Amino acid sequence: MGKHSTASIPFQKRWPLMFLVLFSLSTAIVFFIRFSSDSSSCNTRNYEANTHQIQVGSFANPLNFMKSKLVLLVSHELSLSGGPLLLMELAFLLRGVGAEVVWITNQKPTEPDEVTYSLEHKMLDRGVQVVSAKGQKAIDTALKADLVILNTAVAGKWLDAVLKENVPRILPKVLWWIHEMRGHYFKVEYVKHLPFVAGAMIDSYTTAEYWKNRTRERLGIKMPETYVVHLGNSKELMEVAENSVAKRVLREHVRESLGVRNEDLLFAAINSVSRGKGQDLFLRSFHESLQLIQEKKLQVPSLHAVIVGSDMNAQTKFETELRNFVAEKKIQDRVHFVNKTLNVAPYLASIDVLVQNSQARGECFGRITIEAMAFQQPVLGTAAGGTMEIVVNGTTGWLHQAGKEGVTPLAENIVKMATHVERRLTMGKKGYERVKERFMEHHMSQRIALVLKEVLRKSNSRT
Ligand SMILES: *[C@@H]1O[C@H](CO)[C@@H](O)[C@H](O)[C@H]1NC(C)=O
Ligand SMILES: *[C@@H]1O[C@H](CO)[C@@H](O)[C@H](O)[C@H]1NC(C)=O
Ligand SMILES: *[C@@H]1O[C@H](CO)[C@@H](O)[C@H](O)[C@H]1NC(C)=O
Numbered sequence: 001m002g003k004h005s006t007a008s009i010p011f012q013k014r015w016p017l018m019f020l021v022l023f024s025l026s027t028a029i030v031f032f033i034r035f036s037s038d039s040s041s042c043n044t045r046n047y048e049a050n051t052h053q054i055q056v057g058s059f060a061n062p063l064n065f066m067k068s069k070l071v072l073l074v075s076h077e078l079s080l081s082g083g084p085l086l087l088m089e090l091a092f093l094l095r096g097v098g099a100e101v102v103w104i105t106n107q108k109p110t111e112p113d114e115v116t117y118s119l120e121h122k123m124l125d126r127g128v129q130v131v132s133a134k135g136q137k138a139i140d141t142a143l144k145a146d147l148v149i150l151n152t153a154v155a156g157k158w159l160d161a162v163l164k165e166n167v168p169r170i171l172p173k174v175l176w177w178i179h180e181m182r183g184h185y186f187k188v189e190y191v192k193h194l195p196f197v198a199g200a201m202i203d204s205y206t207t208a209e210y211w212k213n214r215t216r217e218r219l220g221i222k223m224p225e226t227y228v229v230h231l232g233n234s235k236e237l238m239e240v241a242e243n244s245v246a247k248r249v250l251r252e253h254v255r256e257s258l259g260v261r262n263e264d265l266l267f268a269a270i271n272s273v274s275r276g277k278g279q280d281l282f283l284r285s286f287h288e289s290l291q292l293i294q295e296k297k298l299q300v301p302s303l304h305a306v307i308v309g310s311d312m313n314a315q316t317k318f319e320t321e322l323r324n325f326v327a328e329k330k331i332q333d334r335v336h337f338v339n340k341t342l343n344v345a346p347y348l349a350s351i352d353v354l355v356q357n358s359q360a361r362g363e364c365f366g367r368i369t370i371e372a373m374a375f376q377q378p379v380l381g382t383a384a385g386g387t388m389e390i391v392v393n394g395t396t397g398w399l400h401q402a403g404k405e406g407v408t409p410l411a412e413n414i415v416k417m418a419t420h421v422e423r424r425l426t427m428g429k430k431g432y433e434r435v436k437e438r439f440m441e442h443h444m445s446q447r448i449a450l451v452l453k454e455v456l457r458k459s460n461s462r463t
Pocket of ligand 3: 393400
């Protein structure tokens with residue numbers, strides 16, 4: 001994971017330091033800044049800023065009932081990837097209301113790791129206790145805790161390995177937070193205790209449905225009570241997204257560095273490069289859209305595509321395939337590659353359309369989609385997974401099928417975005433409104449609060 005941050009440093013260095021500090025470019029950097037600020041004031045501000053949007057007519061933090069509760073969070077790893085960062089967000093929301101929070105990382109790198117070290121220290125600074133995954137302290141905390149949250153399917157390995165004969169006593173107070181939708185997670189060794197926990201919390205309805213089917217059909221086990229909790233955008237991301245000066249400056253800088261003019265139309269796929277994320281099919285669609293424009297002699301601005309998430313070292317074969325395609329079709333001046341980075345905000349500020357081309361079952365949720373919508377970007381997405389619960393087809397973007405069948409529809413949608421300027425801008429605005437209505441941090445807090453309340457009630461009645 002250290003690779004992410006080092007790979008992005010040369011690029012960041014080109015940015016004036018001021019912007020790094022002022023506009024907190026990446027979610028990760030944003031996190032660091034947020035970690036080091038005073039937790040209680042941070043939280044108060046959050047709710048003051050958001051009170052006008054809270055529909056329930058209450059000024060109280062929905063998580064207030066967690067005050068003084070002991071919560072054990074078990075993460076399968078500690079890295080800058082989506083799962084652990086999300087659990088850390090929850091740790092800070094809980095700390096913000098005065099809960100006692102203990103963190104365990106089940107799989108640690110064997111060698112000291114800069115990222116793990118820095119994340120642990122951010123947690124310690126915010127009053128989260130970090131304890132070893134194995135040993136008596138972990139067992140005692142699990143026994144004493146009001147609530148144990150396991151993060152991702154893989155974290156299930158921790159139960160037997162550490163708790164051993166105590167497992168049955170802990171299960172009634174376990175909430176299992178699941179963020180994945182791939183076959184290899186349906187291993188008995190990971191999920192055999194799933195039917196006996198208090199509840200499962202899953203990021204989208206599609207993913208919840210998929211887990212229900214697969215556990216039943218593959219493993220013959222039944223899911224526990226399952227709660228769908230859509231995620232929300234952090235307050236820090238929203239601050240950049242709603243700051244027009246910051247956005248303009250970021251847009252100028254990124255476009256200049258890519259060689260894209262202000263009037264050009266920039267379509268972006270922002271995902272780690274891999275076949276599952278569909279950058280290959282996106283480039284085919286993009287090439288087709290250029291051909292369509294030429295054939296029909298359409299008068300539109302120059303179209304550009306940017307792939308943010310390149311990783312030549314980890315994805316050499318696929319990455320080479322992408323570059324070869326671009327060279328073969330002679331569209332090098334139209335297609336840009338940016339290395340994997342957590343600094344997505346500058347790109348979100350610079351593009352005109354987000355392309356979410358995840359294949360097969362699609363994204364479990366797809367946080368980049370709500371992030372792009374916060375920046376008033378319309379989305380061209382595959383009709384799969386969480387994307388279907390975020391993007392309203394025809395209103396906040398257009399959906400196309402996953403797979404090869406989707407290549408031409410996506411090409412046509414790209415052309416439509418170029419020819420229907422008003423429509424495109426309106427879609428961006430509608431996307432922003434949708435985010436403000438349901439994909440903000442305070443919405444996520446409210447949804448999580450309902451689940452935690454229910455799980456506490458159930459585990460109390462069982463003991
Ligand atoms: C789950 O199974 C039902 C019935 O077998 C089916 O209709 C549905 O499409 C399946 N859902 C998923 C996500 O596989
Ligand atoms: C992108 O990553 C490759 C290695 O994966 C590296 O050689 C290259 O210098 C990086 N580019 C930038 C701009 O950091
Ligand atoms: C999205 O809506 C368009 C019409 O606006 C329609 O042609 C297309 O089939 C829809 N896509 C999906 C996946 O429903």
